[in-house]
Amino acid sequence: MEVKVSLFGFGNVGRAVARVLLEKKKFIRERHGLEFKVVSVTDRSGTLWMPEGIDLREALMIKESFGKLSARTNEYETYDMGPKEAIRDVEADIAVDITNDRSAHEWHLAALREGKAVVTSNKPPLAFHYSKLIGKARKRNLPYLFEATVMAGTPIITLLREGLLGDSIERIEAVLNATTTFILGEMEGGGSLEEALERAQKLGIAERDPRGDILGIDAGYKATILHCITFGPKTFDEARVKGIAGITSRGIQRARKRGRTIRLVATVERGSIIVEPQEVPLDGPLAVKSHENAAIIETDLLGGLIIRGAGAGLKETASGVVSDIVKASFVIQGR
Amino acid sequence: MEVKVSLFGFGNVGRAVARVLLEKKKFIRERHGLEFKVVSVTDRSGTLWMPEGIDLREALMIKESFGKLSARTNEYETYDMGPKEAIRDVEADIAVDITNDRSAHEWHLAALREGKAVVTSNKPPLAFHYSKLIGKARKRNLPYLFEATVMAGTPIITLLREGLLGDSIERIEAVLNATTTFILGEMEGGGSLEEALERAQKLGIAERDPRGDILGIDAGYKATILHCITFGPKTFDEARVKGIAGITSRGIQRARKRGRTIRLVATVERGSIIVEPQEVPLDGPLAVKSHENAAIIETDLLGGLIIRGAGAGLKETASGVVSDIVKASFVIQGR
Numbered sequence: 001m002e003v004k005v006s007l008f009g010f011g012n013v014g015r016a017v018a019r020v021l022l023e024k025k026k027f028i029r030e031r032h033g034l035e036f037k038v039v040s041v042t043d044r045s046g047t048l049w050m051p052e053g054i055d056l057r058e059a060l061m062i063k064e065s066f067g068k069l070s071a072r073t074n075e076y077e078t079y080d081m082g083p084k085e086a087i088r089d090v091e092a093d094i095a096v097d098i099t100n101d102r103s104a105h106e107w108h109l110a111a112l113r114e115g116k117a118v119v120t121s122n123k124p125p126l127a128f129h130y131s132k133l134i135g136k137a138r139k140r141n142l143p144y145l146f147e148a149t150v151m152a153g154t155p156i157i158t159l160l161r162e163g164l165l166g167d168s169i170e171r172i173e174a175v176l177n178a179t180t181t182f183i184l185g186e187m188e189g190g191g192s193l194e195e196a197l198e199r200a201q202k203l204g205i206a207e208r209d210p211r212g213d214i215l216g217i218d219a220g221y222k223a224t225i226l227h228c229i230t231f232g233p234k235t236f237d238e239a240r241v242k243g244i245a246g247i248t249s250r251g252i253q254r255a256r257k258r259g260r261t262i263r264l265v266a267t268v269e270r271g272s273i274i275v276e277p278q279e280v281p282l283d284g285p286l287a288v289k290s291h292e293n294a295a296i297i298e299t300d301l302l303g304g305l306i307i308r309g310a311g312a313g314l315k316e317t318a319s320g321v322v323s324d325i326v327k328a329s330f331v332i333q334g335r
Numbered sequence: 336m337e338v339k340v341s342l343f344g345f346g347n348v349g350r351a352v353a354r355v356l357l358e359k360k361k362f363i364r365e366r367h368g369l370e371f372k373v374v375s376v377t378d379r380s381g382t383l384w385m386p387e388g389i390d391l392r393e394a395l396m397i398k399e400s401f402g403k404l405s406a407r408t409n410e411y412e413t414y415d416m417g418p419k420e421a422i423r424d425v426e427a428d429i430a431v432d433i434t435n436d437r438s439a440h441e442w443h444l445a446a447l448r449e450g451k452a453v454v455t456s457n458k459p460p461l462a463f464h465y466s467k468l469i470g471k472a473r474k475r476n477l478p479y480l481f482e483a484t485v486m487a488g489t490p491i492i493t494l495l496r497e498g499l500l501g502d503s504i505e506r507i508e509a510v511l512n513a514t515t516t517f518i519l520g521e522m523e524g525g526g527s528l529e530e531a532l533e534r535a536q537k538l539g540i541a542e543r544d545p546r547g548d549i550l551g552i553d554a555g556y557k558a559t560i561l562h563c564i565t566f567g568p569k570t571f572d573e574a575r576v577k578g579i580a581g582i583t584s585r586g587i588q589r590a591r592k593r594g595r596t597i598r599l600v601a602t603v604e605r606g607s608i609i610v611e612p613q614e615v616p617l618d619g620p621l622a623v624k625s626h627e628n629a630a631i632i633e634t635d636l637l638g639g640l641i642i643r644g645a646g647a648g649l650k651e652t653a654s655g656v657v658s659d660i661v662k663a664s665f666v667i668q669g670r
Contacts, residue, residue: 020501020636027503147498153637155498162497163482163490166355166657168362283618285643301355301654302488305644308620310637319636322501334669 002035003329006092006116008083008107009099010043010063013121016314017098017321018056024322034329040090045070046078047086083107087114094328097122098321105129112136112144117328121148121321124236127221131233143331145324150176150222151293153319154309160229160297167299169230172268174295175286176222178312179206179213180244180264184277185289187249188261205291205312216243216264216275223266223273226295231270239273247277255279261287291316337370338664341427341451343418343442344434345378345398348456351649352433352656357391359657369664375425380405381413382421418442422449429663432457433656440464447471447479452663456483456656459571462556466568478666480659485511485557486628488654489644495564495632502634504565507603509630510621511557513647514541514548515579515599519612520624522584523596540626540647551578551599551610558601558608561630566605574608582612590614596622626651 045068097120105125137144186196200206220241265278280286293311310316380403430446432455440460472479521531535541555576600613615621628646645651
C-alpha cells in the first residue's frame with residue numbers, strides 16, 4: 001500500500017527520519033508491505049511540495065548544501081507555506097511533526113480535522129494539550145502517535161499503551177533526559193557543572209540554550225506524557241520539577257562513597273509528576289550511562305518491569321518516528 | 336462490550352487467570368469498557384458450561400475443594416467434553432489455552448476455524464506449528480495472541496510485534512527460564528545441582544519432572560517463539576539446545592572470580608536459535624536473579640534495548656494472558 005507522508009521539520013532529527021525512510025525503503029516494503037511517498041517537506045524557509053513524491057536524496061542535498069529548502073534548483077520549487085498552510089493544502093495520509101514548534105498542537109488539531117493521522121516527536125503539544133489532541137483523534141478515529149517523545153525510539157509508549165492491559169500500573173520511576181545524565185556522569189570525575197555542560201555543548205549533546213535540560217523541563221515534559229497515558233490527562237504546569245543546577249561534584253562523590261550516584265529521576269504516580277535529582281544505587285537500573293534512558297514500571301500483577309535503551313540520538317529518535325509512521329499506516333490500511 | 340470467554344486449563348495458572356478476571360472486573364470495565372463473561376471452563380475432568388456466565392468464585396471453590404471440576408453440586412453441571420468438543424459446542428468469542436497440552440494446536444486451529452480468537456500461554460503449539468497457526472489466524476482475520484508464552488507477562492512479545500517497526504532486529508540474547516536461574520543461583524553458594532534442584536522442587540519452583548527446564552527445552556521453546564516473530568517461522572527441532580546438566584558449582588565459582596556467573600542464555604539470530612549455559616558479567620543485564628527474565632534486543636537504529644521483568648509466577652503469567660484477552664477483545668470490537 002502507498003502512504004502519503006508530509007514531513008514537518010527538516011533539522012537534524014527530521015533529516016535522520018528522511019534518511020531512514022530512504023535507506024530502509026526495501027525493508028519497509030518487504031517487512032510491512034508499505035510504500036511511503038513523501039509528498040511535502042516543510043522547514044522554516046517554506047515547503048517543498050510534490051504530489052508525485054519527493055526524491056529525499058535531493059531534498060537532503062539541498063538542505064545540507066544551502067541550510068534551507070527554499071534554495072531553488074531546476075526541478076524543485078518550494079512554496080511559501082508554513083505548517084498550517086501545508087496541512088490545509090497538501091493531500092497526505094500522515095502528518096509527521098519533527099519540529100520543536102511549541103504551538104504545534106494547533107496544526108496537529110487541524111491535521112486531525114482534515115482526516116490526517118499525526119505522528120510526532122515534538123513534546124510540548126502533548127505535555128500541554130494531551131486531552132484535546134487525543135480527544136480529537138478518538139473522535140475522528142485517527143492514529144495520533146508519539147513514541148519518539150519519550151526515550152527516543154525505545155518503545156516505552158508502545159509498551160504502556162499496547163501491553164500490560166490487565167495490570168494496574170502503580171508507579172513509574174525513570175531517567176528520561178540523556179543530557180543531564182552525561183553532565184552528571186562527567187561531574188562524577190570531579191569537574192564542575194559548568195565545565196561538564198561546556199563539554200556537552202562541544203560534543204553536540206547539550207543545546208546552545210541548555211536550560212530545557214538543566215532545569216528539568218525536558219524530563220518534565222516526558223514525565224507528563226507518561227502520566228497522561230498511564231494515569232490520565234495532566235499538563236506540565238501540574239508537574240513538580242527541579243533540575244540539576246544545584247548539584248555539585250562533591251555531592252556526587254559523597255553519594256558514590258555510599259555506592260550511589262545522582263541522576264535526574266522522574267517519578268510518576270496517579271495524580272503526581274515529580275522530576276528531581278535523586279541518589280540512585282550504582283548497581284541499580286537507574287544508574288544509566290551516556291545516552292541511555294531507563295524506566296522501572298511497577299504494577300500489581302507483574303511487580304517491577306525494567307525497560308532500558310537509547311533515550312537520545314538522531315537515528316535512535318528516527319526509530320520511534322518511523323515505527324509510528326508504519327503503525328499509523330496499518331491503522332489507515334485496516335479501514 | 337460483553338466478551339464471551341472459554342477457559343481451557345484450570346491448574347495453577349488457569350486459576351490465577353480466573354482470580355485476576357474476578358478481582359479486576361471493575362478495573363477492566365472502567366479502564367477498557369469490557370465485560371468478560373466466562374461461559375465455559377475445561378479441565379481434565381470435563382467442562383463446566385453455562386451460557387449465561389459462570390460464577391468464577393464458585394468454580395474456584397469447586398476446583399479447590401474437590402481437585403476437579405466434575406464434582407457435582409446443586410447448581411453446576413459439568414459435561415463430559417474435552418477441549419475439542421468445547422471448542423465446537425460452546426459459543427464464545429475467545430478461547431484461552433492455559434493448559435500444557437502438547438497437541439493443543441489441533442484445537443487452536445479448530446477454534447480459529449469456528450471464528451474464535453485464541454489466547455495462549457501454552458508453548459509447544461507455537462514452537463512446533465507457528466506457521467500454520469498464524470497463517471490460519473491471518474486468513475480468518477482473528478487475533479492469535481501469546482504474550483504469556485515468553486517471559487510470563489513481561490511484554491516482550493508486544494514490544495517485538497507492535498514496537499520497533501522501523502528497526503531491523505539483528506539479535507536477541509535472553510535469559511528465559513527462571514527455574515535454571517534459581518538453580519544456578521543456589522549453586523553459586525556451593526551446593527550441587529541435585530541439591531539445588533531438590534530445593535527448587537520443595538519451593539514449587541521446579542516441577543516434579545524437571546527435565547523440561549534442566550535440559551533447556553522450555554527455554555528452547557521460548558527462543559523458537561522469539562525467532563518466529565522476529566525472523567520468521569522455525570520449529571523447536573531446528574533449535575540447538577544444551578541444558579545446565581553439565582554445570583558444576585566449581586565452574587560457577589571459577590566464573591565468579593572473573594566477575595562473571597553462569598546463566599542459561601538463548602541467542603536468537605536470523606536462522607539460528609541457540610540455548611546454552613554461558614558466562615555472563617555479574618553486573619550485566621543477563622545476570623538476573625530469582626524469577627526474573629531479561630532480554631537484550633539489538634537493532635540497527637536503536638542499538639541495544641533491554642527489557643527485564645518477571646519470567647515466571649502465577650499472577651505474573653496471568654498478567655500476560657489477561658492482557659491478551661483484553662487486546663483480542665479490542666480487535667473483535669473494532670470489526
